[in-house]
Amino acid sequence: MTFQALALPAAHAAGGTAATGAATAQGAATSQVGAAEDTVARQLAAALAGPDFRAQVRSAALASRQVGLASLTAGKSAPAALTGAVTAAESRIARAKGLGTAAGPLLQVRLGADSMKAALTAGTVPLVAVATGDDKAATVTAYDSAGRAHTLSATRTPKQAVYVVDLDEDKATAAGLAQVDKALGKSGLSSAAAPAATGGFWTTKVDSVYLNDDEEPWILGDAEIYSIVTGFGQDGKVRVDTVDMPYLDDDHTTYYPNQILVNWSNYKYNLADVVMMEADSDTNYAALAKALADALLTITDQGTYIPLVDAILDAIPSNWWTNDDDYVDSWYTLGVNSAGTLNGARGNGRLTVEPYWVAEL
Incomplete structure (x- = not known):
């Protein structure tokens, strides 16, 4: 918040x-952090096309409010493109925030709201968005597994399931x-x-x-x-x-x-x-x-x-x-x-x- x-x-x-x-x-930090998170969001959305990885993320998101992306990408079902994107983004974000290696992995993913749990069924392929730092923004961009961008309201909670890429x-x-x-x-x-x-x-x-x-x-x-x-x-x-x-x-x-x-x-x-x-x-x-x-x-x-x-x-x-x-x-x-x-x-x-x-x- x-x-x-x-x-x-x-x-x-x-x-x-x-x-x-x-x-x-x-x-510089603003542009670097946002760009790194956006890249990861796109790759995560694409990775959800795979049923095994999608099931892994769903299980983790329902069990915990925040899930570390580094732990998710360590599994065998995670696509190499996503694993590489997360690793590169972690390094970029740490530099942009002036942290060096002190903080360890920071990227995480969460379900956008508790009300979305009912929509997060086994067959659902959620959209993926990035947590914006602008609380005055009227809209939010989310990506689907085909790489398409969708515009969502920032003030009305979507009924569909949306994963949010954020920092710990x-x-x-x-x-x-x-x-x-x-x-x-x-x-x-x-x-x-x-x-x-x-x-x-x-x-x-x-x-x-x-x-x-x-x-x-x-x-x-x-x-x-x-x-x-x-x-x-x-x-x-x-x-x-x-x-x-x-x-x-x-x-x-x-x-x-x-x-x-x-x-x-x-x-x-x-x-x-x-x-x-x-x-x-x-x-x-x-x-x-x-x-x-x-x-x-x-x-x-x-x-x-x-x-x-x-x-x-x-x-x-x-x-x-x-x-x-x-x-x-x-x-x-x-x-x-x-x-x-x-x-x-x-x-x-x-x-x-x-x-x-x-x-x-």
């Missing part, structure tokens, strides 16, 4: 000069954030944690989280949410910590993660900012790390806390605000003593937090 994007002020929509290079990389965004986000943390550490934006005070340290814990959004097209999968926590480290330099929130799948749903959001022993001041983002198939984590480093390394400690949300939003490549709805919400000046329900600045998110003491063992 893609959360609705915010109409940003001109300064944010422009992306800022720090994001220019990253925007170019992000644009939970895995990609976890690997991507690890890459971001590593890159930011090399840039000096993720300094080593300060020694905890004797007995433990204070944190801010998320007791519950709720996100608003509009109704989403049937073809989109679950959201993949992460947060960027920023403040000034004990060394006086800007510090950035990423927090993965893989449980945040659906809008209009309250989740109770009991998750640590801020470790206050890492920060000089008793204030920090939080920017919540959604990862999608086109997110380039190398570009994200570079954009953040370019923008935040220019900010110095002036002896008092400086909010950093605007600097982060300015750093995000400008084309991330076009179709790719990456910005979810933000929380300014979260304090070490913050407690209760906190509404995001955008009004799209709501956190319930409390101070939480982490004691030494």
Whole structure:
């Protein structure tokens, strides 16, 4: 699922000069990921003409919500053309997302909606579509086993069975954030944690989280949410910590993660900012790390806390605000003593937090 994007002020929509290079990389990622997925979708549709492979995919799709394409193509019934397409696409996508080989296989296939299960009979040859990153798209292109393209409504769930080629965004986000943390550490934006005070340290814990959004097209999968926590480290330099929130799948749903959001022993001041983002198939984590480093390394400690949300939003490549709805919400000046329900600045998110003491063992 893609959360609705915010109409940003001109300064944010422009992306800022720090994001220019990253925007170019992000644009390249968009075309490469989409093209790779489209090639695999066409090959998968053609492969469904074979009854043995079609039965294998059907059985896997009915048994699991998401099925890794690498595992499907490892079987004897998978055509060589599909196996080769998946292998080539995995490599291309990993490069486009700035992941290298860290994430492993990412491509997967799923049935477009649970309501399609009744139509997925043994004799059915489903269409194959690609999960679009544009939640405003009115139509979706799907392919049949003869290579013909069909236009489907993006807002009305088809009655016929449609397989959707997508990425395992939970895995990609976890690997991507690890890459971001590593890159930011090399840039000096993720300094080593300060020694905890004797007995433990204070944190801010998320007791519950709720996100608003509009109704989403049937073809989109679950959201993949992460947060960027920023403040000034004990060394006086800007510090950035990423927090993965893989449980945040659906809008209009309250989740109770009991998750640590801020470790206050890492920060000089008793204030920090939080920017919540959604990862999608086109997110380039190398570009994200570079954009953040370019923008935040220019900010110095002036002896008092400086909010950093605007600097982060300015750093995000400008084309991330076009179709790719990456910005979810933000929380300014979260304090070490913050407690209760906190509404995001955008009004799209709501956190319930409390101070939480982490004691030494």
